[in-house]
Amino acid sequence: SQQGEEDPQALSIQEGENATMNCSYKTSINNLQWYRQNSGRGLVHLILIRSNEREKHSGRLRVTLDTSKKSSSLLITASRAADTASYFCATDLTSGYSTLTFGKGTMLLVSP
Amino acid sequence: GAVVSQHPSRVICKSGTSVKIECRSLDFQATTMFWYRQFPKQSLMLMATSNEGSKATYEQGVEKDKFLINHASLTLSTLTVTSAHPEDSSFYICSAKRPNQPQHFGDGTRLSIL
Numbered sequence: 454s455q456q457g458e459e460d461p462q463a464l465s466i467q468e469g470e471n472a473t474m475n476c477s478y479k480t481s482i483n484n485l486q487w488y489r490q491n492s493g494r495g496l497v498h499l500i501l502i503r504s505n506e507r508e509k510h511s512g513r514l515r516v517t518l519d520t521s522k523k524s525s526s527l528l529i530t531a532s533r534a535a536d537t538a539s540y541f542c543a544t545d546l547t548s549g550y551s552t553l554t555f556g557k558g559t560m561l562l563v564s565p
Numbered sequence: 566g567a568v569v570s571q572h573p574s575r576v577i578c579k580s581g582t583s584v585k586i587e588c589r590s591l592d593f594q595a596t597t598m599f600w601y602r603q604f605p606k607q608s609l610m611l612m613a614t615s616n617e618g619s620k621a622t623y624e625q626g627v628e629k630d631k632f633l634i635n636h637a638s639l640t641l642s643t644l645t646v647t648s649a650h651p652e653d654s655s656f657y658i659c660s661a662k663r664p665n666q667p668q669h670f671g672d673g674t675r676l677s678i679l
Contacts, residue, residue, distance in 0.1 A: 486667070495571070495658055495670040496609070541608065550667045551597060555608040 459542055459556040467564055472529040474559040476542030477522075483548050485518055487527050490539045490558070499527075499540075532563045568592050569661050571671025579679050580651060586644045586674045588659030594639035595661035599668060600632070603656040615642055649678045 459476050466472055476485070484503045488496040502509045502518045502525065509516045515528040529536055539560045543553040568591040576584050588598055597616050601609040613629075615621040615636035623629045631653075633645040642661070646653050654677050660668040 488670075493656075493673070493675065495569075495672040496660075498667055498669070501667065549665060550662060551599075551614065553611070553668065555610075557608045558606075560606070 459540070459559045461559055462557070463560045463562070465562045465564065466532060468532060468534055470532055470563075472532050472536070472561055472563070474527045474540050474542075474561070476525045476527070476556055478525075478542075478544045478556075479523065480544075480546070482520075482544045482546055484545045485516075485525050486543045486545060486553070487514075487516060487525075488541045488543060488555075490541065492538070496541065529561075532561075534563050534565045537561060537563045567666075567669040569595075569659065569669045569671040571659050571674055573674060574672060575675045575677075577677045577679065578649065581648055582678075584646045584649055584676060586646075586657055586659070586676075588642045588644070588661065588671050590640045590661040590669070593661075593663055595642075596639065596664055597662050598636055598642035599660045599662075600634060600642075600644050601658045601660070603658060603673070605656075609658060612644075646676065649676070651678045654678045 486501045487499045490496050500511045500516050502516050513530045518525045539558040541555050541558040543555045546552045570589045572587045600612045603609050612627045613621045613623045615634050617636050617639050621634035636642040656673050658673040660670045662668045
């Protein structure tokens with residue numbers, strides 16, 4: 454079965470609001486990564502958080518990781534219409550970045 | 566840096582045709598390339614992993630004779646869908662990486678078999 458499961462499956466918000474997406478996984482990991490996918494396009498790497506880290510920031514993105522609960526969250530602050538995309542978490546079992554397992558993703562719609 | 570180009574972006578062809586998809590790392594040497602398949606509104610499912618100069622490692626359930634992978638150089642991997650049928654219609658995405666570096670993804674190929 455898939456390692457990562459995101460929720461919600463879909464999220465619709467207004468510009469300026471914050472968007473929070475969650476990811477749960479089942480086994481021990483080396484790191485967890487979040488990706489963005491615009492419709493019909495490839496994936497863009499957003500942020501990586503290692504298993505010994507609890508929180509990480511990158512611009513308007515904030516990622517948390519709770520290894521005891523096997524869960525992670527991605528927060529996008531002050532969202533923009535251009536943030537509309539699908540967001541996937543991917544768990545990596547090793548440090549070599551070769552064993553990614555993706556969740557089903559959260560489809561985010563940000564309305565102007 | 567770390568740009569991966571995938572070509573073509575879209576293919577529409579008749580059932581029985583073989584289709585080749587190319588994945589190139591434009592500004593780095595990719596020791597490992599990956600091929601994924603994605604159904605609508607679904608996750609990416611890893612099909613196979615290829616290392617330059619060696620045979621690809623296929624995931625369980627992926628037919629190696631159906632999906633031929635060639636990783637002939639450090640900048641190019643190809644996926645050939647042989648004798649494609651409508652059930653092979655999907656979005657195929659490649660990624661490439663260097664040792665101990667994250668994967669970088671191409672923009673995908675939308676394959677439609679009529």
